[in-house]
Structure formats: structure tokens, C-alpha cells
Amino acid sequence: MVEMNYLIELTSIHAAATRLGREIIRTATILSPGLSAKIQRPIYLKLENTQIGGSFKARGVLNKFASLQAELSLKRFVAVSGGNFGIAVAEASSKLGADVTIVMPQSAPASSIAKIRSLGVSVIVTNNVNEAFAQAEDLARQGYVVLDDCADTTIAEGHGTLALEFIEDCPQLTDVFVAVGGGAMLAGVATALKKQRPHIRIWGVETAGANSMDQALRLGKPAEIEVSSIISTLGVPMVSELMLRHAQAYVEEMVVVSDRDAVEGMVSFGEDGKQWVELASGALVAAAQKIAPQLPPDATIGLIVCGGNISSEDRQKWIASLHQQ
Template sequence: MITVADVEAEAERIARYVVRTPTVPSPGLSELLGAPTTAKLELLQRTGSFKARGATARLLTLSGTERAAGVVTVSGGNHGIALAVMAGMLDVKATVVMPRTAPASARGIAESAGASVHIADTMDGAFALVDELRDSGLTLIHPFDDPVVIAAQGTVGLEFAQDAGELTDVVVSIGGGGLASGVATAMCARRRGIRVWGVETEGAQAMSAALDAGRPTPVALSSIVSTLSAPSASQLTYEHVSALLTDVLTVTDAEAVQGTLDLANHAKVWAEPAAGCLLPASRQVLARVGEGAKLGLVICGGNATTTDVSTLAERFGLS
């Protein structure tokens, strides 16, 4: 498992390339949830999500031979965008594999940044294709099964711990678990007694399945939240989450989309459903811990268009 020293090392490595995003008390969310709430606005990060941190850190570790050959990754959207943009900035050729369910905007941004984009019919198919491309000589930059990536994502938590006021509970979204693993490593080291909670959507419950089984296990994917849709946790992220998180909560797709609308209306930020899921999960946290909670929410990304969210809201009958 990584340590807070690893997170601090990655913070120094990537400092000149990424944004130290704002950490702000949110009066609107505090009123909505009925508890003091502070938001870490990682949707204001370069490329629109926290993924720029891990992608940049891993790119900076490449050898000369690896840089010349190029890199490959698999992504439901945000990691692919981040790798494409940051690789272009660092003059490394990138190949991104996405499932057909990934947002068209994500594919377009990755291509505009100079990456070669391959589309697979399913997320399982995307992971299989990326293995083939890795075997052809490209260096895999995995979205979550990599200690450098996890430590770099943990810089979100390091900044949150340094910049926030008093917190009792931090809520963070889980896809493959890289962000949650890194954030929990940093927060638990820097804030004694803090509780860190993970959130998944129904139909994208790779970490919940791993915790139930005692090991990573494949899951069937049906969630509309492609950026959380990992077909399995990794052994590395499972070990971090099982050791450091208080629990992993589940919300519905409709709740995640409603949370996106609520973030716009009450927090005045335009997030994506992968961040919207934090609000219904926060209500679960408050119901479990009782009075006195002070919430911290990692608003992980904002790469959803108004059309994306409007379409989903209509689908679920939300307003």
C-alpha cells in the first residue's frame, strides 16, 4: 500500500503541471444537506477532473524508450481525456480505448488533443483491447491499478486536508478505486479520526462486490455513469479501500443525476453524475453518524455537457 510520503512525493512531482483546486465551504450544500459542508472543487482541475493528476505523474515516470513507443489506456471518459491532453503537452503519443457508452464529447476531446481513439462495444471489451495494444509495445497507464497513479490522485486528499476547516466525514466517488484509495491514504494520515466513505452507483459496484467477496471480482455493468464503470476493482485498490474506508455506499443512477442538478442549483457548480452521486450518499452518511457531522465532498469532475445531463434528467423524469 502507498503511504502519505508517496502522496507528498507525487505532489512535488506534478506541482508545475496541475492546478491546486479550491476548497470552499458551501452554504448552499450546507443548507440542502442540513450539515456544514465543504467542497473540494476538483472539477476545476486541468482537463475537467482529478484524472490529470495521476496521468501526469505516470507520464513523468516514463523512460526514454517508453516515451518513444507511446502509451495506451482504457477509460470511460475522464482518464482518457486527461491522458490525451497531458501526453500531448509532454510530447508523448497516446492511444485511448473507450467503450461505446463513453460520452461523445470525451472521445472528441481526446482526439482533438492528438490521441488515437479506439472504441469497443463494452467496457470489458475495452479492457481486453487495451491488453492487446500493451502487448504490441505500448506502455499501459492504468486508470487505477498503479501505485504512482493512486499516490498522485491522493494529492487531492492532501490538499483537502491542508485547506479545509474541521471535517468529520469525507465522501468520494469510486469507479476502480484509485481516487478513493489515494484520498483516504492522505486524509487518514493528516486528519486523525476522520471517516472516509466511498460511493458507487447501482450497476457499477465493483468495489462493493470486492468487499463482499473478500477479493476483486468481475461485475456486470449497467450504470449510465460510464466514468464509474470499472469491470472490477484491482487488488491494489481493494486493499486500500478495505483498510481505510468506513464503508462503500450505493446510490441509483437517478439519484446521481438528481445530485448533479442539485449541485448546479445549490452549490452553483456544473458537475457530472459521478460527482452528483455524492449528495444522496451524504444523506446516507448523515443518517448513520447522527448530529455533529461536518462533511467534505470531493467534487471529482465536470465533464458532462448540458445536453448530457438534460437527456438523463428527462429519461428519469427529473426536473
Template sequence: MVDSPGGDPGTSPAPLAPLAVSVDDVRNAQKTLSGVARSTALEGSRHLTALVGSPVQLKCENLQRTGSFKLRGAYVRIAAMPAEERARGVVAASAGNHAQGVALAASLLGVRSTVFMPVGAPLPKVAATRDYGAQVRLHGQVVDETLRAAQEYARETGAVFIHPFDHPDVVAGQGTVGLEILEQCPEVRTIVVGVGGGGLAAGIAVAVKQLRPDVRIVGVQAEGAAAYPPSLAAGAPVALDAVSTMADGIKVGRPGDVPFAIINDLVDEVRTVSEDALSSALLLCLERAKMVVEPAGASPVAALLTAPGTFEGPVVAVLSGGNVDPLVLQRTLRHGMAAAGRYLSLRLRLTDRPGALAALLHELSEADANVLDVSHVRTDSRLGVDEAEVELRLETKGPQHCADVAGALRSAGYKVIG
């Protein structure tokens, strides 16, 4: 929560404008979603509980219909439209989660939907959006170009543009996650949630703070797409010049006006996490919680891993989505394993003679390191006449094992140079 600016001594601060969404709006949205959106499970995590030092539970929106929370807001938004607007159809722009949420919501409500997606959108997400009933149009290389195309389509055809986060009905729909958390974990003290444009965090804050003002709400952004910290400092949405993160679900360059006002008023803190933390969190969710999540969905877990002793429990971390492209999952898991010390890359020099490489591999076997890749260089101006350079990528068991392997090689007389 950002403190209101102070005036002169003895003067009263200006009253805050009423928020665009109330807890009653969220309750009404919950009624609208009855029989449509699942009340997703709250799963305890012994591993995270031990790390954080307080009970941690995971709110599994990755198990929601369409694989993310987005169905909630999209359905509430379209359901609230008058018949005349529904007849014109709806249009949206998205790289994945919002696309699927709008497609299914429109299909359930008998509304025609068109979804613009970037040309490079993952094929599984494009296929799923079509399967949910939308007409998919591929346009642009980045979401901003896709967004402009969708808005132009809305102007030309009269279709209603469904914004992914900047509308009161969307925020109210996402806020039903907060009501479920209070029902499932009445003793909750901290809720940690990923933040992109801010619709989910704003909705949860409205639902929770008006019923339980003692609960702390912590938003999480990727360091390379963190528009909220400068916006909160400025007191108004600030657009970033560029965004870069593996977490495409929270890769948003400017906060929405509606969610920003709510987050500025009700959210206690917004933290940022690194790419290493995101990939490590995704790996942890897969290995320890048996949960497939996308990098954005793992961002609350990344925050817990980054500063584990700073959260009062019980803690609920919202896994906002699980729609991760298999190729992205593969790359992210490799990154996460490297960040967790499960891979070790080394360069070393040895005497270029028969059996030298075999002897090196024997040393690595004795150190219980699994060799993934070997590159053997004999012709380089940096090398002596009788030298060879070997680059190795090894699978290891963690940071201490990495240190032990490197130490064993040095003890055996090898010159480790990187």
C-alpha cells in the first residue's frame, strides 16, 4: 500500500476517490461464475513451508478451465454485456491465456469471438484458442502490434474489445480468487500474487482487504517487466520503454488504469524477481509440488524463494496459470537447473596425448558427475604445442557438488580455467 502524500501540518488529506470495484461486485461475479469457473484447490507445500518458516499453500489456478484464471474475468465481462453488444461479437488480443479465456467464455455465452494472436504464438495455445470456439487471426510479432490490430478490428466491425485487465468487470471476475482463498484458508495472513497489468492482484485485493484488512497482499513482477514500482512511486501508471522476461503472462509494459488505482490503494507491496528465480521456482513447482506452471504462474513462488523469511504465515501463493509451451518449458527447466547448481560448465587444459581425455572422464566418473557435452579443441593459438582444451557441461547435484567436482579436478592436477 502506498502512503497518501501529506499536506501542510494541520490540514486533512484529500479524500480518496471511490474504487471502481467493490467487494459486492466480486460477490456478484462469483454468482455469475457459479457452474462455469472451478473453485480451484488449495494445496499445502511442505517444502516451501520449511523454506519460509510458516505454512505455505498454493492456490492452483493452473488447474482452472483453460489453464489459468483468465476465464473468470472474461466470462463476467461478456456476461454483463447487453444483448445488442453481444450480437456484435467480441474481439481480444493475447499471446495465450486471455485468448483462451475469452474464446471459452464467448462460446459458453453464445457470442461470436475473434482473437488476434502474435505470429509467433506457441502452436498449442493457438490450437486451444481455436478449439474453444474463437476465430484466430495471427498478426504482428509482439503483443503491442497484435493489440493495435484487434482494436482496429473493433472500430471497423463494431465488435466489443475485451481488455485483459483494464475493466471493472474483469477485475471483479478475477477477484473471485480472493473470495475462494478466504473460504479455503480463513487464517491466511499473506497472499502473494503475480502482477502484469494488475487485474488479478487488484481483484484479490478488493475481495480480501474489504473483508480482512489484516491480510497482507504482496504483488510480484519480473525484473525485466516491472512497471508497477515506478508507477507507484509516481502515483500514476508509467509505461516502460522496453520489457523482457520469460514470464509472458506478466510481460506488460504499463499498468491498467483501473487495477492501478486499486493496487495503489490496497496492495501492501510489489516486489520484483529475477529470471533465475522464476526458472528455479518453475522447477521447484514441477519437482516438489508436481504442478506444471508457466513462469508467470511461478512468480509468487520465486518471491518466496528470494526472501523466504519475510512472509508472515499462513501464506497463500497464487499459481495463476499453467499454459506453458513445451519448448519454453524445456528451456526454462534447463535454466532453472543451472540456477539451482544442477549443471556445471567447465573449461580446462590437459596434455594432448593418447588416453588423456579418457583419464579426465574417469576422474569425473569418480566425482559422480554426469557428462552431458564434451568439446575437444587441439588447434588454437592460445594453446601450447602439447596442449588441448576441453569444454565440459556436467549434470551435478547442487552447488556443493559443483564445488566438489571442480576441487577434485584441481586435486588431480587439471588446470581449470573457467
């Protein structure tokens, strides 16, 4: 049992980086002239949309599987996912021969569900995210091991490796924006950055209707929300005590933007940033626009482009929705 006040150590993130080695891609950090002009501050992008599986999730999943090597052939595993976590688990399990079932809400991108099934991994689709977690709990009672990226330090430590690369490639960063679902990436990234650069500012980003971390910080404890955001990858009904502790320790503020803002940000990433990204990454643009005017003139902003797993059909659907509102 993890102590409630336990915070990840920087040494554990360095150990994860060594462990992952060539298993993951050291993704590029680039200056975005277009987004810099839009936001009126230098904007650097950490391109995790180019990572294995199309998102940062491979880092935490492979770090977790490395810790489970002795059990991989003996046990069955289950994971709940809005898309990217499931893809990362499916790719790792098909490579390592693990028996995995992924439970996904029907709001998850159809392309993500199809991708997981194409890897030969079992997928259960439920009506909503609450039912998905209930289904996973039912399988856990049947003996499945739950892979929970909302409350696992090993997964968070793997995610934190991206921040080691980001700050090495762009040491002038003063502000970093991180999309928050369950909070594991936030925990790992914030630890890696704040332990090395205590004065760096970390901004968490959620959408209205998927703002479980924002609510937890306001209340001082995890609280269940009704997920209504269209962004399935951010739609976690309740953050864990563990991830909340990291947000309390390291985050300046949770910036909550609308689904519409996230769609417009996704379009801006394409037009101004020249990057194909999903809605969770799009939300970062809106958040940076909201916060940038409050920052010092010499601020340098980093956006973690968390994923690019969106089909052209999904993209067109969300863009069309802008014109219907």
C-alpha cells in the first residue's frame, strides 16, 4: 500500500529512463514559430504525438511491464482506457505476450478501439466511463490484475522520463503546460521538472466536464464528477489521492477550458503548429493563451503534445461541431 503522502523521487524517474533505454523514442523538442506568434511567447513543443503508439503512454506502460516480468505469463490483466493508454498496453502486451483485456467507454475514438483489436487484444466497450471502471473491478474480482494509470507510481515515473528530455533539450523553459486525465503524466513530469528547476511553473490543463483534478484541488480531496466532456482521454471520474498529492505539491493552477476551446486548439496546432494532434493536446493552446498574459515578459512556454491518435473522420466531426454551435 502506497502511503498517502508519498511523492515520486527524481532518482526513480532517472532509473525508469535507464530501464526504458531504446524501448521508446526520444521525441523531438521544437520551437513553434506559428504558435509563438499566436500566444506572444516562445512556444516549445515536446512531440509525444510521434512516440510509439502515438502518445506518451508507452513510457509508463513499458516501465510498468518491466516491473511485472515475472508475472506476465502467469496472470491476466485488465486496463480501463479512453484510447491512448489502451493502445500502449495493447502494443506492449502483444510484444511481450501478456494476456490483456481493455475496457473502453463508447465515447473513445473508434479508430483507437479498432487499433487495439487489430493487435489481437480483447476490448470490452461500455456505455460510459463509470461502467468501464465497474467492469474492470468485476474482472479484478475474477483474479485479473488491474493496470491503473490513475494511481500507479511506476507508470507515472515512466511518463516523467519525457520531462528529463524536455528540460535537457530546452533548459530555458519557465512554464510547462500538461494535459491531465488521471494525473500520472502530471505527477511524473512535475516531479522531474520541479526537482531540477524549482522555479519552473507547472500548469495543469483539463476541459470542463473532465475536470476531476481541478475539483479535487478545490475541495482538498478526490471527488467524483460526472464526465461530460467529449475528450475521452481526459475523462476520469475521480483522481486518486496519490495523484492529487503531486498536484498539490507542484502545480500553479489547473486551467479549465471548454471542449470548443480544445477543438479550436487542435485546429490551431495543425494550422499554426503544423502538428496532427488530438483534442487533449488542443486544450493546451487555449490554456496557454489564457495564462500567457499573466506571465513575465521573458517567459518561455513548453507544451507537452501528449498524443496524435485521432482519425481524419474524428477530426472533421469535431471541426464541423464548431460550426453547429
